[in-house]
Amino acid sequence: MDNIYLTIILAPLIGAIIAGFFGGTIGRKGAHWVTSTGVGISTLLSLFVLKRFMFDGEAVFNGPVYTWMVSDGLNMEVGFLVDQLTAVMISVVTFVSFCVHIYTIGYMADDEHNWPKTSLAGRNSYQRFFSYISLFTFSMLMLVMSNNFMQLFFGWEAVGLVSYLLIGFWSVRPTAIFANLKAFLVNRVGDFGFILGIAAIAMYTNSLDYAEVFAKAPGLADTQIHILGDTGWSLMSVIGILLFIGAMGKSAQVPLHVWLPDSMEGPTPISALIHAATMVTAGIFMVARMSPLYELSETALSFVLVIGATTAFFTGLIGIVQNDIKRVVAYSTLSQLGYMMVALGASAYAAGIFHLMTHAFFKALLFLAAGSVIIGMHHDQDIRNMGGIRKYMPITYWTSLVGSLALIGFPGFSGFFSKDAIIEAVHHSSIAGSGYAYVLVVAGVFVTALYSFRMFFLVFHGEGPRDEHAKAHLHETPKVVTVPLVLLAIPSVFLGYLTIGPMLFGDWFKGVLHVLPEHDTLGAIGEGFHGAGGFILHGMMGLPFYLAMGGLLVAWYVYMKNPAIAEKVKTTLLPLYQLLDRKYWFDEIYQAVFAGGSRGLGKFLWLAGDRGLIDGLAVNGSAHTVGWLAAVVRHVQTGYLYHYAIAMILGLLLLLTWFVFV
Numbered sequence: 001m002d003n004i005y006l007t008i009i010l011a012p013l014i015g016a017i018i019a020g021f022f023g024g025t026i027g028r029k030g031a032h033w034v035t036s037t038g039v040g041i042s043t044l045l046s047l048f049v050l051k052r053f054m055f056d057g058e059a060v061f062n063g064p065v066y067t068w069m070v071s072d073g074l075n076m077e078v079g080f081l082v083d084q085l086t087a088v089m090i091s092v093v094t095f096v097s098f099c100v101h102i103y104t105i106g107y108m109a110d111d112e113h114n115w116p117k118t119s120l121a122g123r124n125s126y127q128r129f130f131s132y133i134s135l136f137t138f139s140m141l142m143l144v145m146s147n148n149f150m151q152l153f154f155g156w157e158a159v160g161l162v163s164y165l166l167i168g169f170w171s172v173r174p175t176a177i178f179a180n181l182k183a184f185l186v187n188r189v190g191d192f193g194f195i196l197g198i199a200a201i202a203m204y205t206n207s208l209d210y211a212e213v214f215a216k217a218p219g220l221a222d223t224q225i226h227i228l229g230d231t232g233w234s235l236m237s238v239i240g241i242l243l244f245i246g247a248m249g250k251s252a253q254v255p256l257h258v259w260l261p262d263s264m265e266g267p268t269p270i271s272a273l274i275h276a277a278t279m280v281t282a283g284i285f286m287v288a289r290m291s292p293l294y295e296l297s298e299t300a301l302s303f304v305l306v307i308g309a310t311t312a313f314f315t316g317l318i319g320i321v322q323n324d325i326k327r328v329v330a331y332s333t334l335s336q337l338g339y340m341m342v343a344l345g346a347s348a349y350a351a352g353i354f355h356l357m358t359h360a361f362f363k364a365l366l367f368l369a370a371g372s373v374i375i376g377m378h379h380d381q382d383i384r385n386m387g388g389i390r391k392y393m394p395i396t397y398w399t400s401l402v403g404s405l406a407l408i409g410f411p412g413f414s415g416f417f418s419k420d421a422i423i424e425a426v427h428h429s430s431i432a433g434s435g436y437a438y439v440l441v442v443a444g445v446f447v448t449a450l451y452s453f454r455m456f457f458l459v460f461h462g463e464g465p466r467d468e469h470a471k472a473h474l475h476e477t478p479k480v481v482t483v484p485l486v487l488l489a490i491p492s493v494f495l496g497y498l499t500i501g502p503m504l505f506g507d508w509f510k511g512v513l514h515v516l517p518e519h520d521t522l523g524a525i526g527e528g529f530h531g532a533g534g535f536i537l538h539g540m541m542g543l544p545f546y547l548a549m550g551g552l553l554v555a556w557y558v559y560m561k562n563p564a565i566a567e568k569v570k571t572t573l574l575p576l577y578q579l580l581d582r583k584y585w586f587d588e589i590y591q592a593v594f595a596g597g598s599r600g601l602g603k604f605l606w607l608a609g610d611r612g613l614i615d616g617l618a619v620n621g622s623a624h625t626v627g628w629l630a631a632v633v634r635h636v637q638t639g640y641l642y643h644y645a646i647a648m649i650l651g652l653l654l655l656l657t658w659f660v661f662v
Contacts, residue, residue: 001052001061005080008045008090009141011038012097016134023127031127035134036101042137043094050087054502060511062147062211073206081147081210085512088353088503089144089285092360096277097137099484103368104133104269106480107375111267114170121171129169133273136162140278144285149198149208152286156194156250159279160187166270167263176265183259190249190256197242204235214292214514221296240293240300244307247283251337254311258586260334264326268371271326275333276364284340284356288349292514301345301519302432308341309426309437313444314584319451321580324381325370328455332407333363335444339422342437347519348425350509355418357503358496362406362415365488369400372477372485373459383455387462392474397460399485404456406492408449408548411536414496419445420539421504421525428521445544449551457559497532505529 015038019031026034052058064079108126115122139162143155160183168180202208204223205216217236224232247253252260260280264271274280287294287304294300312335319331336359343352374381376393390397406415423445426438465474476482502508505526515522529535539545558565570577582588 001049001058001082004045004049005061005082005145006065008042008049008094009138009145011041011045012134012141013138014038016131016138019127019134020131023124023131026127028126031130032101032105035130036098036105038134039094039098039101039137042090042141043098046087046090046094049082050091053084053087064147068150074202074208075148076150076208077148078151079147079209080145082145083512084508085285085289085353086145088357089281090141092357093137093140093144093277096360096364096488097133097273099364099368099487100133100269100273101130103272103371103481103484104130104267106478107269107371108267114172116172119172125169129166129267129269132162132166132169133270136166136270136273136278140282143282147210149201149210149213153195153198156246156282156286157191159282160184160191160250163263163270163274163279166274167266169266169270173265179259179262179265182262186256186259187249190246192245193242194246194249197239197246200235200239200242210289217293217296234297234299236293236297237299240290240297241303243290243293244283244287244300244304247287247341248307249283250286251280251283251341252311252334253283253307253337253341254314255586257311257315257334258583258590261327261330261583264324264330268326268367268374271330272364272367272371275330275367276360280333280337281356281360284337284344284352287341287344288353288513291347291349294344295347295514295516295519298431301347303345304341305345305426305429305431305437306433308338308343308345309433309440310338311335312338312342313440313447316444316447316451318580318583320447320454321577322451323384325373325383325386325455325459326367326381328383328451329363329366329370332366332448332452335448336363336407339419339441339444342426342441343422345437346422346425346429346431346434346521347515348422348429348522349513349515350504350522351418351421351425353509353513354496354500354503355415355422357499358406358414358418358492361488361495362403362413362492365399365403365485365492366407368481368485368488369396369403372396372481373400375477375481376474377465378473383458386459386465388460388464389474390460391464393476395476395482395485399482399489400456400460402489402492404452407452408552409445409544410548411540411545412493412497414492414494416539417496417500417532417535420535420542420544421500421522423544424525425521428524429519431519442544442547446547446551449548450555453552453555454559457555461560500532500535501529 012035015035018026018034023031049058061080061082064075064077066078067075068078069076108129111126111129112122115125136159139155139158141155143152143159146152146155164180164184166180167183168176170176198208201213204220205213207213207216220235223235225235225238227233227238245256248256260275263274266274294304315331315338316335319328319335322328322331336355340352340355340359343349343355372393373386373389373396376389376396377386380386402413406413409416409419423438423441426434426441429437504522517523528538558569579585
């Protein structure tokens with residue numbers, strides 16, 4: 001099995017290297033074949049590993065592969081931890097990535113029109129894009145398969161780097177460059193907290209290995225540290241919060257969420273990959289993997305719970321007023337990431353991972369379906385210009401309907417099981433902030449249904465696209481685009497039904513995710529679990545179901561039957577609309593305070609430091625001093641011998657005086 005684990009990681013890397021360094025030689029076809037084959041191999045092997053754990057009782061693998069350095073007893077090494085959590089993650093990452101690779105062949109086929117003819121960056125851009133997405137897959141696999149914090153941090157930074165390259169892939173567009181720089185800088189804020197958390201772990205445990213750190217953690221549960229003054233801080237709370245700050249950046253939690261909607265500037269395939277299976281899920285995975293640490297601090301859990309609930313509800317509201325098809329789905333991702341964080345904060349780690357898994361499939365489906373619509377609309381992304389597309393693109397229509405129903409938690413679809421499990425877990429939680437979180441996640445169900453079906457009805461129903469040229473040429477996209485949609489639609493329907501029992505209420509994560517008895521909300525829910533069918537019936541009698549159906553009906557009535565209502569509500573609630581349209585002014589505030597503040601500080605240092613101190617005082621000042629001194633001394637140089645004799649006598653008298661009196 002060791003060789004299988006190595007192959008899962010290395011196959012995408014090899015494909016990325018070949019496509020990246022030899023793309024001009026192997027051509028477009030060679031690039032997509034070598035990268036898709038590499039990721040395809042990883043997908044098959046990952047599913048084989050999942051099967052081994054699910055049916056064959058495969059033993060957990062935890063061991064080093066390569067020792068990089070030993071410093072004062074601290075081992076820094078490359079190693080793998082492959083258990084049930086890893087098996088789920090690698091299967092999700094590789095399967096979604098493989099679908100994205102296949103889809104990209106069709107989506108990026110005409111990429112040349114996005115580059116000016118004089119642009120050198122446009123040369124071999126197709127090959128470079130495949131290299132990047134394959135490298136993205138490798139980076140995420142390194143992260144989820146790591147057994148130590150050093151490798152975790154490597155994968156953590158690698159996905160951030162590749163996302164920077166992909167968001168700004170169309171580098172001739174100023175908006176793309178602004179977006180990738182924004183993502184990079186915002187993630188640096190989170191990563192600073194993340195590396196401080198890792199440093200604290202290394203300092204107090206003298207280890208970076210998960211197993212050793214988790215074994216020592218209970219002994220540090222009562223440890224107090226002093227950060228500022230004499231106030232004592234719980235070490236485990238500090239570590240948990242610092243690690244979570246890293247997750248806030250990667251998984252786009254308020255207030256470090258602002259980069260994710262702007263990541264839509266990248267091509268649609270990478271939007272799907274970032275939002276579904278790679279970068280944004282890294283924070284969710286990390287917190288779940290660190291469950292032995294988080295269980296020792298209710299303060300950290302409460303922090304996670306409140307931030308997640310705030311993100312779930314308030315970013316979902318923004319999705320209601322968005323008109324760009326990709327941005328609606330992007331704000332949906334923000335909201336769903338908040339739901340996952342809420343589950344983790346309620347100690348329902350299995351529910352968080354379960355929702356991560358189901359969400360990966362239907363969110364990738366929605367993004368790829370949006371890309372299919374964009375292709376059909378000749379790259380027009382404004383949903384107000386669409387309508388009636390179901391007549392021209394039936395496969396895209398039906399798969400989009402599946403994704404939308406899964407997203408809102410329609411009974412029987414995969415999203416229903418995972419979202420309802422999270423809501424029930426929060427309802428049973430006693431951790432501080434659980435009441436606040438419960439209200440927001442329940443209200444968020446209505447919001448999710450409203451913005452999801454607002455987009456669905458505006459895009460696929462109605463009279464048809466307003467642009468007559470687009471309407472005349474509108475047709476279903478090629479099979480290379482639609483086949484991945486069908487492949488993703490299948491788990492979006494059935495996966496939740498098939499896996500809820502073992503993943504949430506069985507022993508699938510036994511020994512992997514650690515939950516204290518007093519925090520075991522899923523255990524309490526499991527006492528009344530009588531199969532997936534019973535879970536559906538129970539869910540259909542709960543408030544979330546009625547709120548979801550209410551949101552769907554409101555969307556139908558407002559955007560299909562009486563479109564004038566939407567404009568009237570907008571006018572009546574104009575301040576609220578502006579608040580949502582400006583995204584709570586986070587961008588403006590950050591631009592003024594942080595970007596503007598940085599520029600102001602730079603200008604001050606330039607004027608006071610560079611021009612005033614260095615140029616004015618050190619460089620020009622020394623030159624002026626020398627010039628002044630030379631002008632004074634010049635008057636002494638008269639050319640008369642008696643003047644020099646008097647100067648020598650005076651100098652001699654001064655020296656004699658110095659020697660006599662000093």
